[in-house]
C-alpha cells in the first residue's frame with residue numbers, strides 16, 4: 475500500500491471510530507432525555523395539601539424538572555375514599571411510574587401496600603414510624619423516605635395556656651382512620667392531663683359526623699384542639715359554625731385551618747413541605763437510596779394567628795405571642 479492508500483485507510487478508521495462513539499453518545503443522551511414518570515397520590519383536596527403539591531411542582535421546575543418537558547406527573551386524588559386509594563395506588567404502580575409521591579398518611583400507607591420496589595417520597599407525613607411506614611427516621615430501611623410535618627405539641631399546649639390561663643377542659647376532635655391524628659390526639663390528651671386539664675376527645679369517621687360531634691364537644695369545653703387531620707381540614711367551616719355558636723376558640727394544627735376559622739396554630743409552612751419533598755425526590759433520581767435517606771423534618775414552628783377571630787371571640791392574645799405570630803387574618 476502506498477502512502478496515499480495508508481492515509482486513506484487511516485482516515486476511514488478514524489471516521490468509523492468517531493462515528494461509533496457519536497452514535498453511542500446519542501444513545502446515552504437519549505437515555506438521559508427519557509421522560510421521568512412521577513405518580514402522585516393525594517387523599518383529598520384541602521388548602522394545605524393543594525399548597526404542598528404546588529410547592530412540589532414549583533421546586534421540581536426550579537431544579538430543572540419541568541412537566542411536559544422531561545417529567546410527566548400523574549396526580550391522583552382519592553376524594554377522601556379508601557377504595558379509591560387502593561385502586562389509584564394499583565394504577566400508579568401498574569403504569570410503571572419511576573417514582574411515587576404520597577400526600578397524606580393514608581396515601582402513603584396505600585402506596586406502600588402496592589409496591590415495595592418503586593421509591594415512595596412522603597410529602598408531609600406526620601408520624602411515618604408510628605404509622606408503620608418505615609423502621610426509623612434516620613434509616614428508613616425500605617423504599618420509603620421523605621418529609622414529616624410534625625409540630626411540637628407541648629409548645630402548642632403552652633401557647634393555649636398562655637392565651638387561656640384558666641382552661642379546665644379541652645376538647646379534641648379527630649378522625650379515627652387517620653394514624654397521623656390518632657397519635658397526635660393521644661399525645662395531646664396525655665400532656666393536658668399531666669397539667670390537670672380534663673380532656674374530652676371524640677372521633678369522626680368522615681365529614682358527615684363533624685356537625686354532630688362538634689355540637690356535643692363545644693357545648694362542654696373551654697377550647698378545642700384539632701390535630702393535623704385531613705378530614706377536619708377539609709371541612710373547617712362546618713366545625714367553626716358550631717364552635718362560633720358556643721363562642722369556643724379552636725386551636726388547629728396548620729395555617730390553612732387558621733385561615734378557615736381556627737384561632738391560632740403552631741404549624742409548618744405547607745409550601746415548604748412541597749419544596750423539601752421535591753428536593754428529596756430529585757436526590758433519589760440522582761441515585762440516592764430511599765432505604766438509607768433520613769427523613770426531613772419540616773418543622774419551622776410558625777405561630778399562625780387569626781386576629782379577626784380573636785376579636786370576634788373577645789379573646790386577648792398576649793403581646794409576646796402576637797409579636798412572634800404570623801397574622802393570617
Ligand code: TRP
Pocket residue numbers: 522523577578579580598599600601623654701702703704707727728730744
Ligand atoms: N400530616 C398529614 C398526614 O400525615 C397531612 C397534612 C399535611 C395535613 N398538611 C396538613 C393535614 C394540614 C391537615 C392540615 O396525613
